[in-house]
Amino acid sequence: MTAGPREAAVNCSPAVAANAEGEEIEVLESTDVLPVAPEDYDPENSGFISTERFRDLLAAHGSELDPHKLEVLLALTNGNADGKICYQDFVNLMSNKRSNSFRRAILQGSRQLKGCSLRDEVGLGLSQRLVRHVAYETLPREVDRKWYFDSYTYCPPPLLILAITIAEVAVFMYYGFQLERLVLQVSSPSFLKSPLPYHPQLRAQAWRYLSYSFMHTGIEHLSLNMAMQLLVGVPLEMVHGALRIGLVYVCGVLAGSLAVSVTDMTAPVVGSSGGVYALVSAHLANVVMNWSGMKCQFKLFRMAMALVCMSVEFGRAVWLRFYPPAFPPCPNPSFVAHLGGVVVGLTLGVVVLQNYEQRLQEQSLFWIFFCVYTLFVLCAVFWNIFAYSLLDGFRLAAGLSVIVYFSSQLPHLRLSLTIAKFTSPCSFASSVLDARLKTISRLGDVC
Template sequence: MFLTWVHMQSVQKASALSSRRILKDTEMPPKSVEGFSDWRDVWYRLDEGRGKVSLENLQNRIRPSTNNHQAIPKAVQVLRAADKTGKGYVEYAEFRDYYENELHQGSWERGVLARVALDIQDLTPQPDEEAIFRAWENLVNYVKASPNSLDFKWSWILPREYARDCLLYYVSYRSELVHPSRLSEWLMNAQAVDDLPNRAVIDLLEKCQTTIRRADTNRDGYIEYNEFLRFVRVKHAKFRGATVLRRGALAVLPRNAKSLENRRYIEEYSCWPPPLFMLLITLSEIITFIIYAVDMQLPTTGSGPCPTYSPLVFNPRRRYQAWRFLTYALIHSGWVHLVNNILVQLLLGVLLEMVHSWRIILIYLAGVAAGALANSLYMPSYYLAGASGGVYAVEYAHLSNLILNWSSMEYPLMQLLLILVVMSADLGYAIWDTYSSDVTATGHMAHFGGAVAGVLVGVLVLRNLEVERWEKYCRWISLGLFGALMVCGVLLQILLPMPDYFPDNDWSPMAEDREEWNHQQMWGLPRPG
């Protein structure tokens, strides 16, 4: 995943990097061979940032050209002569003494070192690692901006007169040493980390927890750029999309709350496969509304009329037609009723489906069915239309999600308070609407049934990122409660021992329902007979 992002970023930033590189190179412009009059000018071109020049890697840092193919081996020859102890590298003090005391002014040795110093590549990152280097650059800047006692102090090992601020730009960053704990701290707190792919940050955080010591391949207790480069490179992962959504989710997280658990939860947001169910059910409700608005041949207002003759509406006299306990959700009484429901289910349902995928279907349908059963038992002679049962199930499934994934959620306490406020407002309005008038057109029991189903089924089926023991018991309890309530609701519909509680079943052809509806719309009275 990180390498996929690297490839994209290297293309996008090509022009910006080229202009930036020119700017940085001008800080220490190349000099002519004659211009290298001081040993420091040559040293800071050859140096690797740690007070030594490695003879083994020198040729990898030089731009190959027709003019330097002889100079390179001669320069290595000169540096080997400066390496008095045969360590394989020339230290700061050695180079200074050798250059000043043993190489006379105008010697070919000084000339060849100057020639090679001009061709140093400045350790410019390769195209496939430019984005990784940008991340490393930001990490180094973060460490320098917030000093810590664990940070490496170059003053401990470098001569007093050694000026690291004279190093070339890329050499300076590549030579930095970062303590492993600072890498974890940067991933958790730095704002620039949010620009990295969330999957890449998760991989790095997980590695920091388990394999961070392996990154320090030379076992010096610190991570340098080459070690960081190997550490962050991971295999290509399938691009899952939802980048903008995840970026937005990160934006609302407090800086100290962007933990590995939170990022894992955000990573579950996926646009592929897309949240089809919530989109399809919303589209179905809109199409159904348009069809019946045309079929009724009456002006459709915000509050009606409702096509109660439809075979989709829950008709208390046709309870034996079991499909109505689900299909009533497709019918709405006026465009205000429709718009309210689809806005809520899209706003809350899509976010839930992007994490929990097909499980949202079970929650929605359970809420619709439970809403019909509850409303039929409480108001046995009332028609029922609208997706409110499913909408409330989706809405209150967020409470289940909060219970299951409390430690992985952003602002969990705030979300809980918001849900409690909504629950209190719903309950207060239901009580007021029920007792302030003799007749209410709102199926509050359908809302209540959907909400209960949303909580119980949500606890049962929603994804739990970190399963704890008590949550297993909670799921079994939810399964038992929901199963018992649904079985009781169905049995009471069939076997309730209260004569005349439900209206008599209407076994007439459904076409007569339309005739009766037309008669009521025209005369305001039931159809005779």
């Protein structure tokens, strides 16, 4: 009788056993066929199994498992505070959802996860304590925290958010010295004339829909955004990688400028608030959705502080928008970009943070939100191409109709003016009316 892959692996060398285990995972990935939960442990067919019975299974059959898998399963058991384990979670853990991670762990036969909880680890160096701290700050489940702690390396280092922050500071300092102003730079007439801010009159310059994030209205604007960006963005980048966090950040920045172009059509926009609010909103939503699993210290107080910072920054933006502008033909920067970032964070951002080390292309919610976001971008692009021209045409037609109407009413206005000169005690009102009448007459002659 031919031995199965696991039985053959037991009697072979470690390298052969690792290859056999990898082949077994490949088979599971290609067929998507996994054994069903035993009826003895799930008699009601609810899809859940108690942690006590699951520990009994591990005690009885743990010797047949790879040490890494056994330790991860123990972490899964310890990470469920409700006393039961979802069978689908077990399937996701053992099948293709983590196939790449399992393959790396199997091929590195000497590496093993140690301890049942990261808090039990002692004698850790500074970098290891930092990784553990980041794990508890961002990941809601012990199994994910242990996996991240064991597998994380500082190669590549989390440089994306740091590089963006340095670029923002450099741009701010450049314009600060050029304008000789560090507070409320937007009050300088030269501020919005640079090639970076988004302005509706320059919407054909496509780079402005992203480059506006490198400029800020003053040191107070830059400081708040930079603090939230570093405190939230860097840990998220360490856990989820630069590609995923960069995707959320850029989508938030682009959504912010497009939202302004659709809803606040006369206002410019500056600042990285779209990307920052996307990251912070996604992180806060992830914390709320996994409140019991998040083990970070003072999480309620820290969440309240984050909401206060977001509210202060948003309130500052609203106040500045309706403050008398420095040069009246052009209004102050819009605050709608903040709202665009929040929407991106609560949709795409949450999906990214909820699926640590899982393939986003296999998540239906990711594709739903991605398609909705793509549709919004396309609609906003068409709006910017056609709507502004149509609205300008409507305004011109309305202005011409008003001029034609008042031109037709000139005889009546002259009669009213003559009566006013003889009957009104206020000659000033008559002179004003006479001046307006002459202006309307000239406009009528032009038409």
